[in-house]
Amino acid sequence: MLATADLDALFLTFKVASISTILMLLFGTPLAWWLARTTCPWKGFINAIVALPLVLPPTVLGFYLLVFMGPVGLIGELTTWVGLGTLPFTFAGLVVASVLYSMPFVVQPLQAAFTSIGEHPLEAAATLRASPLDTFFSVVIPLAKPGFLTATILGFTHTVGEFGVVLMIGGNIPDKTRVVSVQIYNHVEALEYNEAHWLAGCLLLFSFTVLLILYTVLKTQPNVQQLK
Amino acid sequence: MLLTSFQRTIIISALLLFGQSSWSATVLVAVAANFSKPMTDIAAEFEKVTGHSAKLSFGSSGKFVAQMENGGPFEVFLSADEKGPEKLEQADLTVPNTRFVYALGKLVLWSSKPGYVDDQGKILTTGGYKHLALADPKLAPYGAAAVEVLKKMKLFDKLSPLFVQGENIAQTYQFISTANAELGFVALSQVIENGKIANGSGWIIPDNQYAPIRQGAVLMKKGAENPAAPALINYLKSAPALAIIKKYGYDLAN
Secondary structure, three states: OHHHHHHHHHHHHHHHHHHHHHHHHHHHHHHHHHHHHHOOOOOHHHHHHHHHHHHHOHHHHHHHHHHOOOOHHHHHHHHOOOOOOOOOOOOHHHHHHHHHHHHHHHHHHHHHHHHHHHOOOHHHHOOOOOOOHHHHHHHHHOOOOHHHHHHHHHHHHHOOOOOHHHHHHHOOOOOOOOOOHHHHHHHOOOOOOOHHHHHHHHHHHHHHHHHHHHHHHHHHOOOHHHOO | OOOOHHHHHHHHHHHHHHHHHHHEEEEEEEHHHHHHHHHHHHHHHHHHHHHHHHEEEEOHHHHHHHHHHHOOOOOOEEOOOHHHHHHHOOOOOOOOOEEEEEEEEEHHHHHHHOOOOOOOOOOHOOOOOOOOOEOOOOOOOOOOOOOHHHOOOOOHHHHHEEEEOOHHHHHHHHHHHHHOOOEEEEEEEHHOOOOHHHHHHHHEEEEHHHHOOOEEEEEEHHHOOOOOHHHHHHHOHHHHHHHHHHHHOOOOOO
16 A cells, blocks of 8 residues: 555655646746747747757756756856755755756647647737737637647646656655655665555556546547647 | 688687687676776776676666566676675575675765865764765665664754755765765765775764675576676685775775
């Protein structure tokens, strides 16, 4: 069965994933909108940066974060200077890492959804004298709803599945940085296969259920590809 | 006598095969993270002397045990403790009577800042730091030894909220060397050079503060047919290898 430490790890994981997903939607929405609309020559460059965590091994990100967010790193000196202290081994650090790591899973579905809306609904809204902000909230967001749904679910589940980055900057602190994936790894290393099985099973069931919902729910609604 | 090209091919292939299997074979070795530096040196010497080569994988002993229990390919195992090799022996995965203690590990309290850790370890009581790094005591014997030291000093309850735990001793070292943790417990072999602590500052913890870290090695059944595997086990007991082990601050088992 699940021990208290395992339940704590599960709870912490969902806490990190929830906060990170909210932050990713907040930052990712304007970024995806800009990327979908802009003709700026830097678009390709920004797209490449956003997509980097998709192809980089998490250890690369973890290593850079550990070195640069530490007390002798550039970001670390900055965060210390503004009074935040250093980020490795903290819950905040984990959230920052998760946001960087899962961002493409939020930005890319949103960008695709925004692009597929096209010019016409926006022009129609403009002829009805809707302000750009009004257009965004009453036209774009409802039309891009499947994109938001996909972005939220993928961003959340990808953060739940995060391992390499946390292993490198977490420090395995109960209730702060000991997330489920790390806890499973520790169980396996300590040869506690029974405990590992319970937690791994929970995660498998959770991930499958979420993806099942994603694909069945999205099937009933106009999805991004059909709009194109 | 003239040989046909067919006969020549046969003889050359036979020579090559023979050479492969007994003169210069390759052994796959699982090495506990704390022993990575000395083992790299030992493997280089081993290759020079015997002509065999050793491929080294570094990691935590617990992970290696789990891998070998599930068919992992390692032929020789150098653990950070005696428990791992014993467990594999009970599972009948090792060659009988090949298990031995190759080194006694030394624990050091270390910081990458020069002059930070005094040679009595008083800094532990004084405080003034936010993070104290150690290897996960559940997984790593050096972590368990660190906990033992802190309990003996009656500091465990006070300092455990500051713990940051590395998955193995190499990661623990990484936390401290990047200054993310001000100080922490690592293996002496990681920070020693020419008999003294090379960088930063440290306190080599006296032997009577923790139970000896007896590091066991064993020949796996996977390596029984590979001449390089027993050769490496024997080489580990040779004078040049023992000298290297001592150079990295380990004590030798009797």
